[in-house]
């Protein structure tokens with residue numbers, strides 16, 4: 179089985195977001211970056227499936243060279259090789275086109291990624307890639323087993339879950355508890371240095387959207403403290419002041 | 424401008440978030456001129472479908488087929504694309520959900536349409552383009568995004584627009600979709616759905632519990648408050664990781680993002696990843712025994728104290744209101 183795992187390079191979940199003076203960009207300098215937490219689940223399950231059934235696992239990143247520590251980490255966790263498409267991923271559509279082009283060329287059986295990236299939170303890349311490849315896509319996937327050429331998938335639906343089976347090839351957006359996040363061990367880190375990382379230039383994909391400016395949410399006012407002996411006054415405030423009851 | 428809204432259903436009626444999507448489309452139509460058509464799939468009572476008019480749709484296309492009993496983003500996207508072409512729709516509106524994102528994405532790829540998900544305001548138009556604000560970094564920032572494609576798809580976050588229903592009704596027409604076998608490759612083996620519960624993403628009020636609730640056997644006071652308020656219940660990530668509560672209640676940056684009118688957090692510390700999932704709430708109440716808990720900084724009202732003392736008192740006060 180040939181597995182492709184797509185990873186994003188996003189600011190750490192604890193990062194404070196700030197803007198450039200002209201509000202035209204996000205200040206990236208000094209922000210610690212990580213593999214997108216959802217992508218990390220996809221990677222972890224991908225490694226387990228590769229170990230069970232043999233085959234190869236390629237990790238794919240659409241982005242610039244500053245993501246290479248994260249790509250090396252994915253190799254240390256267990257990917258066999260890596261591809262980086264040298265393009266700033268600002269639009270879901272054009273990012274998906276790059277992924278679809280690599281996926282088509284490599285004839286992958288299983289394309290895994292996170293349910294959404296933690297920067298733009300769109301959650302649309304798996305659907306776009308699935309359609310571009312004309313194969314089914316499912317998200318968010320919480321459990322995945324492969325038997326021969328058939329996948330058993332448990333996906334979250336609103337207020338519950340659904341179990342379905344579908345033949346490969348597939349594109350899946352993953353979330354917990356599909357697998358536990360993996361931490362690279364020393365041997366992994368050593369071997370990752372010599373695993374192949376191929377950098378390719380983007381195919382001329384057309385983006386349909388572009389960010390024109392950024393803003394931050396208005397700061398929150400002070401919290402009104404209420405004595406634990408006077409819970410009734412909270413109810414009163416929620417009715418008359420906040421008007422939410 | 425021809426505006427099409429994809430609406431989801433719940434219990435054979437229009438889902439609450441879809442009402443907002445229709446109201447959003449109507450607000451654009453009012454500003455730009457044009458009519459709003461709604462597209463609904465699967466099982467809905469005709470008397471319920473008609474109610475799309477309450478929120479601003481003039482027509483409802485109902486794509487009915489027994490094959491559409493399960494949510495199927497592949498089939499829905501094909502039907503959506505077919506309708507967009509038939510109606511020459513230029514602007515497509517969906518209410519944000521896992522299903523909506525998947526349907527919107529696949530339809531976008533079929534039609535080479537620009538797609539923006541996580542929209543938080545009405546758009547502005549310039550020539551062929553449209554610019555709209557969207558939430559990024561799980562609500563920690565916003566981006567103005569311009570779409571330049573001919574067909575434009577917007578997936579809109581909850582609480583973006585106020586809904587004021589009228590008594591107008593929409594004309595319901597049956598649409599017979601062309602179904603392709605390739606959209607039905609999967610077999611649904613089993614569906615587990617909590618029935619009777621209020622969906623988190625639809626809820627106006629959410630009562631949520633963290634590790635401070637001490638264990639699944641202590642949830643009763645929280646459930647009682649929720650039931651007194653008609654609220655949905657949520658939890659922090661460790662709580663669902665520990666299986667104290669079902670996974671679909673997990674709220675936060677790596678869970679469900681919610682935007683209720685009122686969010687009541689019980690024994691949740693307020694880690695940045697949890698806050699990212701609730702920062703769209705209109706009003707936040709925090710109950711925590713630690714006065715230094717970070718959640719108080721993000722709250723509108725706070726009570727320092729033991730949840731197990733405060734929850735029953737609060738439930739009592741709600742019942743007496």
Ligand SMILES: Cc1cc2nc3c(=O)[nH]c(=O)nc-3n(C[C@H](O)[C@H](O)[C@H](O)COP(=O)(O)OP(=O)(O)OC[C@H]3O[C@@H](n4cnc5c(N)ncnc54)[C@H](O)[C@@H]3O)c2cc1C
Pocket residue numbers: 191215632633634635636658659660661662673674675676677678689690691692693694695696697700710711712713716728729730731
């Ligand atoms: C990549 C990543 C993603 C994450 N995503 C999420 C996410 O999506 N959602 C999420 O929730 N977390 C997420 N987390 C975890 C997050 O960092 C916190 O660990 C988590 O939110 C803490 O949960 P908690 O508040 O329930 O527990 P704790 O932090 O243990 O807090 C318990 C609170 O309960 C209070 N308390 C205890 N007893 C009582 C009592 N009797 N009465 C009143 N108060 C009491 C304590 O004072 C404390 O503030 C993520 C972490 C990482 C690294």
